Amino acid sequence: MDYRKFLGKEEERVLPYFGGAFLYAADRRLRLATEPEAPGWYRFRVKGREATALGPSEPEGLEALPTVRGHLVGERLVREGSIAERLHFLPEEEPPRLTPARARRWHSGELVFEMLDFESEAEEAARRALEEDASLAQVKGVPATLRSAFAYAVLEAASRRLGIPAAPRELRPHLGNVAEQGRVEAERALRALAAERILAAREMEELNRRRQVAALAQHAALAQEVAVQARVQARRQERGGRHRRGEEDAMARAELALEAAGARMRSVRVLGNGNLEVIFTFMDERFISVVNRDTLQVVDSGICLGHPPSDNLVTLESLPSVIKEAIDTDSLVILRHA
Known part of the structure; x- marks a missing residue:
């Protein structure tokens, strides 16, 4: 084939x-x-994968497409499942609210208008309830799509009145109650939605604040680590290699971490499993803690840190501030004594 x-x-x-x-x-x-x-139906000249508009046209080929029925609310067709979906190419003359209509599903997924359907007494009763600011609680024989369309219309009006914007997907859970209870329930639902947004915004603001604080703390810790490494290197040169390099680094970093927190190291010794036992004084009290040699993460703080214990959340540098809080709140319990 060519x-x-x-x-x-x-x-x-x-x-x-x-x-x-x-x-x-x-x-x-x-x-x-x-x-x-503008959007609409056109006749196109098609060559390969390129199309050129020749001019407006009446629709063609709709009968081969899937049919979708529902009721109109503005530019949306409320179909089965209480889904309010945008309907393309509505008539220039706006149909009355809650009018039944028929659409076709185009190949790319959009709904295109085909025609208005015949009405029953239910549509007129629903319109009357809408005009009188009533509900559908006492109206019988209302189809599901009409009931949902009525609720969307009530919520739409309440949204404009209260100045609370809302998308159909946000309102869908409230349709049944709004159809039965009318305006009061619509306003309650919208106010609840607005309150949820405010709460979510506050939580996001707090989360962002915490992230900023954490980022600043991380930056400060990194800067301090660089400074500590520089001081450790200087001390190593001064001491002339009297201890093994890894152990000396850890001991020096432990001393500097305590000094930065306002504590004073009294002694330090190497334990098994890559840990150090550090004895230090702070606020005129003596403490014995076990920390990881490489990270200075606390393994055993030597004080009570809650139930269950949360020693693993503390580093040697932050431990003095935790001790101070315990002292200030009269809750200090020392677990390790010489």
Whole structure:
């Protein structure tokens, strides 16, 4: 097969234009040579994968597409499942609210308007309830899509009145109660939504604040670590290598960490499993703690840190501040004594 003949073939098609730089036919996506002025149905000249608009047209080929029925609320069709979906290419004359309508599902997923359906007494009763600021509690024989459309309309009006914007997906859980209780329930639901947004914003603000504090602390810790390493190196040179390098580094870093926190190291010795026992004084008290030699993470603080213990959340540098808080709150319990 000579594919060049296919690519060079020209044809005319009537297709919907939803906006953007592409069209969607049943078999392929087409690139527009020039974009039409507005969304709508057009006749296009198609060559390969490029389309050129020739002018507006009436719809064609709708009968082959899946049918979707529901009730109108503004530019949305409320279909099964209480889903309010945007409906494209509505008539220029706006249909009455809660009008039943029929749409078709285009190949790319959009709903395109086909026609208005016949009404029953239920639509008129629902409109009357909407006009009288009532509910559907006493109205019988209301189809599910009409009931949901009524609730969306009530919520839409309340949203404008209260100045609380809301998307249909946010309102969907409240449709049943709003249909039964009307305006009062709609306003309650919207105010609850607004309160949830405020709470979420506060929590996000607090989370961001904590992240900033943590980032600053991490930056400060990194800077201090660099300074500590420089001082350790200087002390190693002064001491002339009297101890093994790893142990000397750890001991020096432990001493510097305590000094930075306002404590004074009295002695330190190497334990098994890569740990150090550090004896230090702080606020005129003597403490014995076990820390990891490499990270100075506390293994055993030597004081009571809650139930269950949370020693692993503390470093040697932060331990003195924890001790101070325990002293200030009269809750210090020393577990390790000489």
